[in-house]
Amino acid sequence: MLATQRQHRILQELDAEGTVRVAALADLLRVSEMTVRRDIDVLDAEGLLLRVHGGATRASSFSTLEPGFGAKSARETDAKRAIAAEALTLLRPGMTLLVSGGTTTHELSRLLPRDLGLTVATNSLMVANSLGPAGDGGIRTVVLGGQRTPSEALVGPVTVHALDNLHADLCFMGVHGFDPKAGITSPNLLESEVNAAMVAASDRLAVLADATKYGTVGLARIAPLSAVGTLISDDRIRTGAAGPGAENLLRQSVGELRLAPVNQTLLNQPPMTPAFKGHDA
Incomplete structure (x- = not known):
């Protein structure tokens, strides 16, 4: 092994x-x-x-620990792929998206279809790299400036200022943890400020977080669960330590809860087929 x-x-x-x-x-x-x-x-x-x-x-x-991007990307890969594939069903042609830093949002960026005329503004270096140049019929990418974090996100006043002048139809956000009482949180104070600014700049918020993040509370709050339009997690929420009550509580707390099925016997397999044909950069 x-x-x-x-x-x-x-x-x-x-x-x-x-x-x-x-x-x-x-x-x-x-x-x-x-x-x-x-x-x-x-x-x-x-x-x-x-x-x-x-x-x-x-x-x-x-709550203050912040693992690096490479370390986090090796965890829960099947769940992240299933969540990313489910997130694609929220897309519509011509949308402007805000995409936060994180390994699950990075997985989503690798699957984003190149034929929908999307515009993506992101503070994630990894997301931006996966989207590549726009070219003919590609994705128009806007990279927000700022200070680099261990999770390869750009944060700080420069990033927040850039978001003051942007508007998005939908924000896809990865989080450190989500909890019915604490809401969605981050271990990084500067990143939480940027993520809160992303929420304010978007018509709708979609949070992408696997079931292991349920009940985890980071140092800084981004928003309450009531601000989440769609929470996409995986079906292990039903079988976790919190039991079926966790699913019911989440459904009462967010606008919409989607639980992507994860086959835990197939670890580290190729990504699931998305609803739209994307490009795996």
């Missing part, structure tokens, strides 16, 4: 249990405890978990 595969499995166990022990992981993965400790050290350095004596615990319990 490759190191990346072991580390992915460790994160799966952590998501399911909340804490993991080195000895138990060594038995599960059929490797030495020293190998498991090295994997935990790597994941701890990337901010994906917190190393403790004898094992590790979830990093999501700590």
